[in-house]
Amino acid sequence: MSRSSRRGFLRNLFLASEQKMPDAGAKTLVCVFLRGGADMLNLVVPYGDDQYYSLRPSLSIPRPNGDDQSQDAAIRLDEFYAFHPKLRPLLPIYREGRLGIVQAVGSDNPTGSHFEAQDQMEHGEAYGRTIGGGWLGRYLRTRAGKNMTPLSGVAIGPTIPESLRSAPSASAIDSLEDVQIKTPSGDPRAVSLALSAMYGAEAGVLGQPGRATLELLNRVESLRGRAYIPESGADYPAGSFGAGLREIARLVKACVGLEVACIDLGGWDTHFFQGTTDGLQAGVIDELARGLSAFDTDLARHRDDVITIVITEFGRRIYENASLGTDHGRAFAFLAMGGRVKGGRVTGVWPGLEEEDSPGPGGLKVMFDYRSVLSEVLSASGCRNISQVFPGFKPQPIGLV
Amino acid sequence: MESNVKLSRRNLLRSATVAGGILPLMGCERVISTFTREMGQTIPETVSVADGAEIDQVFHLLARAGYGPWPGDLCRVRSMGAENWMEEQFHPETIDDTLCDLRARRFETLHHEPGTCYEYKKPVLREEIARHTLLRAVYSKRQLFEVMVGFWTDHLNINIEKGDCIYLKPSDDRLVIRANALGKFRNLIRASATSPAMLVYLDGKENKKSGPDDVPNENYARELLELHTLGVHGGYTQKDVYETARCLTGWRLRTGWRKGTVYFDASLHDDGEKEILGQRIPAGGGQQDLDRVIDIVCSHPATARHISTKLIRRLVADDAPVSLVDRVAAVFSESDGDIKSLVRNILTSEEFKESRGAKIKRPFRFIVSSMRATGTDTHAHSPLIEYLARMGQGLFQHPTPDGYPDEPDSWMGTLLWRWNFAFALASNQVPSAEVSIEQLAKAIDKGRRGGTPAKLLPHFIGRAGSKRELDALEKYLAGRELHSNDGRVELIGLILASPAFQRY
Numbered sequence: 001m002s003r004s005s006r007r008g009f010l011r012n013l014f015l016a017s018e019q020k021m022p023d024a025g026a027k028t029l030v031c032v033f034l035r036g037g038a039d040m041l042n043l044v045v046p047y048g049d050d051q052y053y054s055l056r057p058s059l060s061i062p063r064p065n066g067d068d069q070s071q072d073a074a075i076r077l078d079e080f081y082a083f084h085p086k087l088r089p090l091l092p093i094y095r096e097g098r099l100g101i102v103q104a105v106g107s108d109n110p111t112g113s114h115f116e117a118q119d120q121m122e123h124g125e126a127y128g129r130t131i132g133g134g135w136l137g138r139y140l141r142t143r144a145g146k147n148m149t150p151l152s153g154v155a156i157g158p159t160i161p162e163s164l165r166s167a168p169s170a171s172a173i174d175s176l177e178d179v180q181i182k183t184p185s186g187d188p189r190a191v192s193l194a195l196s197a198m199y200g201a202e203a204g205v206l207g208q209p210g211r212a213t214l215e216l217l218n219r220v221e222s223l224r225g226r227a228y229i230p231e232s233g234a235d236y237p238a239g240s241f242g243a244g245l246r247e248i249a250r251l252v253k254a255c256v257g258l259e260v261a262c263i264d265l266g267g268w269d270t271h272f273f274q275g276t277t278d279g280l281q282a283g284v285i286d287e288l289a290r291g292l293s294a295f296d297t298d299l300a301r302h303r304d305d306v307i308t309i310v311i312t313e314f315g316r317r318i319y320e321n322a323s324l325g326t327d328h329g330r331a332f333a334f335l336a337m338g339g340r341v342k343g344g345r346v347t348g349v350w351p352g353l354e355e356e357d358s359p360g361p362g363g364l365k366v367m368f369d370y371r372s373v374l375s376e377v378l379s380a381s382g383c384r385n386i387s388q389v390f391p392g393f394k395p396q397p398i399g400l401v
Numbered sequence: 402m403e404s405n406v407k408l409s410r411r412n413l414l415r416s417a418t419v420a421g422g423i424l425p426l427m428g429c430e431r432v433i434s435t436f437t438r439e440m441g442q443t444i445p446e447t448v449s450v451a452d453g454a455e456i457d458q459v460f461h462l463l464a465r466a467g468y469g470p471w472p473g474d475l476c477r478v479r480s481m482g483a484e485n486w487m488e489e490q491f492h493p494e495t496i497d498d499t500l501c502d503l504r505a506r507r508f509e510t511l512h513h514e515p516g517t518c519y520e521y522k523k524p525v526l527r528e529e530i531a532r533h534t535l536l537r538a539v540y541s542k543r544q545l546f547e548v549m550v551g552f553w554t555d556h557l558n559i560n561i562e563k564g565d566c567i568y569l570k571p572s573d574d575r576l577v578i579r580a581n582a583l584g585k586f587r588n589l590i591r592a593s594a595t596s597p598a599m600l601v602y603l604d605g606k607e608n609k610k611s612g613p614d615d616v617p618n619e620n621y622a623r624e625l626l627e628l629h630t631l632g633v634h635g636g637y638t639q640k641d642v643y644e645t646a647r648c649l650t651g652w653r654l655r656t657g658w659r660k661g662t663v664y665f666d667a668s669l670h671d672d673g674e675k676e677i678l679g680q681r682i683p684a685g686g687g688q689q690d691l692d693r694v695i696d697i698v699c700s701h702p703a704t705a706r707h708i709s710t711k712l713i714r715r716l717v718a719d720d721a722p723v724s725l726v727d728r729v730a731a732v733f734s735e736s737d738g739d740i741k742s743l744v745r746n747i748l749t750s751e752e753f754k755e756s757r758g759a760k761i762k763r764p765f766r767f768i769v770s771s772m773r774a775t776g777t778d779t780h781a782h783s784p785l786i787e788y789l790a791r792m793g794q795g796l797f798q799h800p801t802p803d804g805y806p807d808e809p810d811s812w813m814g815t816l817l818w819r820w821n822f823a824f825a826l827a828s829n830q831v832p833s834a835e836v837s838i839e840q841l842a843k844a845i846d847k848g849r850r851g852g853t854p855a856k857l858l859p860h861f862i863g864r865a866g867s868k869r870e871l872d873a874l875e876k877y878l879a880g881r882e883l884h885s886n887d888g889r890v891e892l893i894g895l896i897l898a899s900p901a902f903q904r905y
Binding site for chain 1: 810876
């Protein structure tokens with residue numbers, strides 16, 4: 001070994017000894033993406049604007065009637081806004097101040113294309129200006145120290161979403177069952193022991209991360225060993241969304257260094273027969289609300305360490321269309337949930353229901369660039385280099401967190 | 402040997418005709434697999450291993466100047482002589498690569514002129530360039546060439562997810578990187594400077610002066626100095642960046658007819674006088690300004706040092722030995738940036754010989770060397786490519802212009818996926834990648850069934866296993882049927898997952 005490579009070896013040894021297990025107190029950002037362009041006007045209902053009712057003769061949600069338990073009318077939040085009745089499970093969270101809403105958030109994407117608008121938003125870009133990688137990937141890159149593990153960035157599902165592109169390390173998993181050594185004989189224990197014996201003896205740059213990975217497997221293994229029982233009676237809805245949130249909660253509690261989790265909920269592209277308090281959209285709203293409520297309940301002890309955001313690629317038109325649905329629009333209401341959220345209120349100026357006359361499809365006017373909202377969420381997660389996540393972008397203060 | 406080659410060429414032609422005939426019946430990939438196996442792209446009957454206490458020098462050369470030995474390579478290179486092998490590698494055009502071509506040449510998006518790829522959908526482009534790169538690395542007999550392609554791809558990084566790069570990178574890969582991988586450094590940089598993909602990636606196409614108040618876009622000029630040539634401590638100033646950017650104004654990409662091709666628009670060029678690194682560029686140079694810039698930066702002593710350091714870091718050790726940097730930088734200046742001369746000096750140096758096992762494989766090398774060591778038959782479909790993304794080295798996906806890092810720390814968070822890849826590959830669970838562990842074990846153990854850890858490990862790491870390594874593997878095997886396929890498959894999986902195989 002030459003002198004210089006010996007120096008390198010010693011340096012690596014030093015670095016390796018400095019490496020630690022993932023910080024158990026790390027903040028987790030959970031990003032729920034409503035694929036298809038959610039009609040948030042029927043989730044956070046502007047009942048105080050009469051035009052809403054005149055523009056949506058068949059699709060509006062009836063005004064609150066004073067009965068919080070009603071299934072047929074909106075649930076009053078304040079003088080102007082009300083929840084879709086299927087959002088009832090989120091009402092206590094809102095009232096306790098842990099659920100915040102920002103009205104009229106959106107991007108400058110004029111195409112009206114799901115694919116283009118989702119890509120742009122997940123990349124965290126302005127229209128037509130590509131940066132490279134996804135916004136969460138770049139965020140994780142600003143965090144990339146020695147603590148990145150396969151569980152630093154996790155996407156629930158089969159593939160890594162655009163938002164996590166260029167992350168130093170990210171995994172697409174359906175469940176914790178993925179975090180294991182899959183051996184042909186199905187006996188990972190013997191294999192782990194052998195790897196332990198080999199990596200345990202490593203002094204160089206491979207030793208510490210090898211041991212950390214085995215430690216991670218052990219932790220997950222011990223989680224997997226016993227059935228996961230959500231706390232405080234949290235009741236996740238059936239289906240992949242509920243199951244995915246349940247896995248995220250499990251990972252948060254396991255302290256495996258989870259910093260970013262992504263999960264999708266589809267079914268929002270309601271061009272036809274959208275329904276009102278009942279029907280197609282009400283079904284997915286129900287799944288969303290029950291999922292988030294269970295997640296909040298389950299993570300009651302971790303509320304200050306987790307922020308959950310709900311985003312979609314665009315809102316929908318204000319007018320209903322001739323097939324009892326709504327077409328692709330512009331701005332939407334953004335939701336954020338967590339102990340550090342200044343919730344219990346709808347932030348932002350109501351832009352009115354005059355459709356935007358800028359290029360692209362009409363819809364609610366965009367008052368806040370989506371990156372301003374994401375910047376606040378990132379700073380609440382401890383991000384110090386927001387300009388590296390959204391280069392060249394100057395966020396507008398919102399006061400959400 | 403010579404007559405064998407001729408015979409096999411004749412056979413090749415005859416078989417190719419036959420293969421062409423039955424192609425539609427069998428499916429192209431199965432034909433290629435069968436055919437290449439018949440032509441010798443397989444595991445030989447016996448495979449000799451190096452089992453000294455230290456990593457074998459020939460193994461070391463194959464691991465650094467290539468992606469590790471294919472079964473049988475060690476014996477072949479020993480008998481022809483390491484120097485002869487190296488000389489052959491310096492003249493890749495003389496090495497017959499037909500069998501690799503059969504697998505890798507059929508991706509048509511790689512052969513088009515710049516701009517033609519706009520006719521293809523992004524997923525097709527993304528998949529073809531990645532498959533092509535992986536297949537070349539695994540099967541090419543021009544191993545050094547592929548290693549250099551990998552090096553320059555990082556050095557002149559382009560993220561195909563930015564702008565229109567995905568449509569333009571395939572021709573950049575062919576006309577910039579591959580055309581100059583072992584050529585002259587100046588030609589490589591000159592080709593890159595007006596490569597459509599680079600003009601998009603670093604905004605060169607936006608760099609123009611259309612009015613007296615226009616300021617140049619410095620993005621490419623800065624990276625040209627900071628990353629591609631002089632290096633960040635190369636002694637240039639912010640004024641040099643600005644002046645370089647002025648020289649490069651006016652290079653554009655067509656948007657309508659012949660979309661994606663390059664032209665120079667003199668009306669958008671800043672034709673005033675400039676000064677770069679103390680050298681005056683007179684007014685009125687027009688598009689010649691670009692060549693002047695390239696000449697100045699490529700012949701700068703800081704460039705000789707920067708490029709030599711990076712090459713040594715890749716080929717020798719992360720902490721480049723200063724003595725070797727001094728010598729190679731001198732060769733750079735004397736040879737006018739002749740890449741072959743640089744690499745030859747590095748690979749024949751004492752520092753190179755002493756650096757055995759000092760480097761950690763990046764995910765791409767880990768996957769490629771695993772498949773080479775096991776003689777894998779693959780056509781590199783997307784599940785295989787996905788493993789790279791999981792390990793953090795998605796091909797042509799690095800977002801920033803500095804390319805994927807060489808430092809091992811960056812890659813240590815995804816060991817779990819390496820281990821799972823190791824077991825999946827050994828047990829034929831990676832879709833579209835077939836290995837025959839039984840055949841490999843038999844070849845290593847001289848025709849006997851089985852293959853103990855002590856016999857098998859050297860094939861993968863080029864030296865005898867240490868007592869600790871062998872103990873761990875033996876302990877694993879205790880109480881397990883070695884001759885059962887599961888036992889052997891897991892043993893090979895463990896070897897691929899072991900720390901020793903992560904080194905090279």
